[in-house]
Amino acid sequence: MIRFARVTKTYSSGTGALRDVSFHVPKGQFVFLTGHSGAGKSTILSLISAHEAPTSGEVRVAGLNVHTLGAGEVPKLRRRLGIVFQDFRLLEYRTAEENVAFALEVTGVPERMIPGRVTRALTQVGLAGKARAYPHEMSGGEQQRVAIARALVNDPPIILADEPTGNLDERATKGVFQLLRDINAGGTSVIMATHNLDLVRETHYRVLELKQGEIVYDSADEPGEEDL
Amino acid sequence: MRLVTREVLLSFRRTPLLSSLSVAAIAFALFTTGLYFLVSLNFRSALEGLAERVEVVAFLMRGTPAESVTLASQDIAAFPEVESVDFVSEDQALARARVELEEFREAYQDLATNPLPASLEIRLKPPYRTAEAAGAVADRLAGYPFISDVRFGRDWVQRLDRIRRLATVVQLVIGLAFALVAVATIGVTIRLTVLQRAREIAIMRLVGATNAFIRSPFLLEGALKGLLGGVLALLLCWASFSAFRTGLGAELVDLQFFSGGEMLLMAGFGTLLGLVGSLLSVGRHLKAV
Numbered sequence: 430m431i432r433f434a435r436v437t438k439t440y441s442s443g444t445g446a447l448r449d450v451s452f453h454v455p456k457g458q459f460v461f462l463t464g465h466s467g468a469g470k471s472t473i474l475s476l477i478s479a480h481e482a483p484t485s486g487e488v489r490v491a492g493l494n495v496h497t498l499g500a501g502e503v504p505k506l507r508r509r510l511g512i513v514f515q516d517f518r519l520l521e522y523r524t525a526e527e528n529v530a531f532a533l534e535v536t537g538v539p540e541r542m543i544p545g546r547v548t549r550a551l552t553q554v555g556l557a558g559k560a561r562a563y564p565h566e567m568s569g570g571e572q573q574r575v576a577i578a579r580a581l582v583n584d585p586p587i588i589l590a591d592e593p594t595g596n597l598d599e600r601a602t603k604g605v606f607q608l609l610r611d612i613n614a615g616g617t618s619v620i621m622a623t624h625n626l627d628l629v630r631e632t633h634y635r636v637l638e639l640k641q642g643e644i645v646y647d648s649a650d651e652p653g654e655e656d657l
Numbered sequence: 658m659r660l661v662t663r664e665v666l667l668s669f670r671r672t673p674l675l676s677s678l679s680v681a682a683i684a685f686a687l688f689t690t691g692l693y694f695l696v697s698l699n700f701r702s703a704l705e706g707l708a709e710r711v712e713v714v715a716f717l718m719r720g721t722p723a724e725s726v727t728l729a730s731q732d733i734a735a736f737p738e739v740e741s742v743d744f745v746s747e748d749q750a751l752a753r754a755r756v757e758l759e760e761f762r763e764a765y766q767d768l769a770t771n772p773l774p775a776s777l778e779i780r781l782k783p784p785y786r787t788a789e790a791a792g793a794v795a796d797r798l799a800g801y802p803f804i805s806d807v808r809f810g811r812d813w814v815q816r817l818d819r820i821r822r823l824a825t826v827v828q829l830v831i832g833l834a835f836a837l838v839a840v841a842t843i844g845v846t847i848r849l850t851v852l853q854r855a856r857e858i859a860i861m862r863l864v865g866a867t868n869a870f871i872r873s874p875f876l877l878e879g880a881l882k883g884l885l886g887g888v889l890a891l892l893l894c895w896a897s898f899s900a901f902r903t904g905l906g907a908e909l910v911d912l913q914f915f916s917g918g919e920m921l922l923m924a925g926f927g928t929l930l931g932l933v934g935s936l937l938s939v940g941r942h943l944k945a946v
Contacts, residue, residue: 478863500868507865518860522671534660535866579864 430456430587430618431477436486438472438642445472448642449486454620454635456586459613461629462622464639470622473639474589477620478510479503491586508536511580511588511617515595517572519564525575526551526560532579550578554608570601577608588612590621594628602628664874665881668854675853676882679846683886684893686839687927691894691915693835697828699912704821711786711817713779713794713809719747721775721803729801730777738785738794743778747771774805788815843886843930847879848938858942868943875939876932883931887924891915 431454438447444467454460462470475481476488479495488495491509498506519528529547538546551557554574564572573593580588590609594602606628613619623629629636638646669676717726726744734742745753750773754761779798781790791814795807851858861871895914902912915923 504862504865504867507863510865512863518856518863520857520860522667531860532864535861535864535870537870540659583865 430454430458430491431620432487432489433473433476434487434489436476436483436488438469438476438481439484445469446642447472447476447483450642450644451486452637452644452647454618457613457616457618459610459619459632459634460621461634461636462620462639463624463626463629463636466624468639469642470639471591472642474512474591474620474622477587477589478512479506504536508583509585509587511577511583511585513573513576513580513588513590513593515592517564517569517576517596519572519575519579521564524561524563525556525567525578528564528575529579529582532582536583546582547578550582551575553581553612554578555604568601569597570604573597573601573605574608577605577612581612585617587618587620590619592622592624594623594625661873661877665878668850668874668878672850672853675850679843679850680882680885680889682846683839683843683883683927683931684889686842687887687890687923687930688893690832690835690839691890691923692897693832695894695898695915697832698915700824701828702911702913704817704824705783707817708783708786708821711781711791711809711814713781713791713798713807715777715779715795715798715801715804716774716806716808717776718803718805719774725803726775726777729803733777733779733798736794736797738781738790740780740782743780745776745778747773747775750774750776777804786814788818840930840934843883844934844938847875847882847931847934848941850878851875851935851938851942855942871943872936872939875935879931879935880928881931883927883929883934884924885927886931887927890927891920891923 433450433452436447436450440446447469450469450473462473464470472481476483476495477490479498482496490506493502493506495506520531523531526547529550530543533543533546534540548557548560551560554577556571556574556578559567559571559575562571564575567575573596577588577593588609593609594605597605602625609619609621610632636646636648637644730742730744733739748771751768751771754773777798779794781794785791785794788811791809792811795809798804798807858871898912898914905912
């Protein structure tokens with residue numbers, strides 16, 4: 430589903446760079462990306478979502494070579510990804526259901542199909558009752574659930590989550606993490622960057638640990654070889 | 658399309674201040690430009706009015722037979738430069754002199770014989786109301802044996818020529834400067850709108866919106882603001898024009914406002930500016946992020 434082959438990314442600032450990173454995430458796997466700030470976790474997610482291009486090496490996502498995508502194909506790639514951030518990135522002047530519907534509208538889904546899919550996504554994250562609420566009327570955990578509903582609504586095979594629980598209290602963290610686990614149980618690959626080692630220890634999901642731009646630990650033991 | 662329209666309305670509703678400000682900025686930029694063109698338009702029409710007075714007068718020798726004059730008149734009327742030829746007889750010349758030259762009325766009253774010659778007054782077509790063309794006509798007229806003298810006020814026609822040429826250049830340069838300032842103002846205003854919505858653009862890209870999709874509401878919004886600004890500018894121009902005319906007294910000078918076509922042009926120019934301004938600033942933004 431996702432394959433990094435000898436990927437190097439350099440920045441003029443030096444932080445967040447990657448050095449010769451190779452790994453493969455098969456369909457349906459849950460993977461933690463761990464490591465200190467600036468170790469390269471977010472860079473990996475940015476490379477997967479084509480917000481960045483690798484300096485060298487190859488990134489393949491869902492059969493597409495991200496590096497060689499034309500400007501017209503990047504949106505197609507992003508529609509196969511659901512992306513969730515620490516700061517939610519919701520539009521404040523839209524209600525929860527409008528935020529979720531937005532992801533369908535911009536991708537040209539026929540209008541009559543939208544309400545049903547929005548309701549389904551909001552139900553899945555447990556927020557059917559808050560469809561008409563604005564982000565500022567919701568707790569952090571609820572806002573993150575709306576963001577996850579937005580990520581889910583296009584039925585992507587991959588969810589990228591960059592510190593999704595970073596801004597949440599313990600209870601909300603548990604809820605959001607459980608939600609991601611449920612989504613993964615449905616067959617969706619989840620790549621989650623996190624600082625929260627408690628979450629990592631709680632489960633037996635694969636862990637990729639980054640240090641200064643290199644993978645220093647892969648719980649699957651043979652990085653880049655396993656599950657080929 | 659419905660979605661795009663909804664987005665635009667939402668944007669106007671969400672940021673009424675910024676939207677009004679950008680419409681106002683476009684309106685004022687176009688207003689100053691419009692006002693300038695209005696002044697320029699009236700200046701030109703005043704110059705054209707002066708140019709209408711450019712005429713060539715050929716004085717006839719005493720005793721020229723009427724048939725020769727008639728033939729020559731027809732001949733001259735066929736010159737490409739000539740609009741009309743009027744024969745002024747000796748008697749008509751005297752009658753006119755008595756009316757127009759009041760200071761000499763008494764002198765003209767007691768004349769035993771009429772000292773004034775008959776003449777042909779030749780008016781030129783608009784493009785030929787220049788010193789050069791009038792001179793060429795005069796030279797040709799001088800070739801007729803019964804024409805004693807040809808006059809067309811060479812000096813003032815030449816001066817008029819110079820003023821008109823200068824006015825054209827000055828108007829073009831200043832007009833261009835005004836238009837450029839308008840374009841820059843509108844560009845900055847629209848850029849502000851784009852930056853203000855940078856977050857929204859980022860989210861649109863995140864969920865897989867194509868650049869064309871992201872662009873379209875901005876383009877419509879820019880065009881709409883440009884159109885509104887253009888119409889507002891026209892209203893402001895009309896208000897200043899009316900106030901000026903009332904203050905001046907309408908009978909004194911015949912002032913003109915824009916024609917219907919020119920008004921459409923101005924509204925269209927505003928729309929185009931809004932559209933192009935948006936296209937450039939959104940394009941730049943999309944490339945940068």
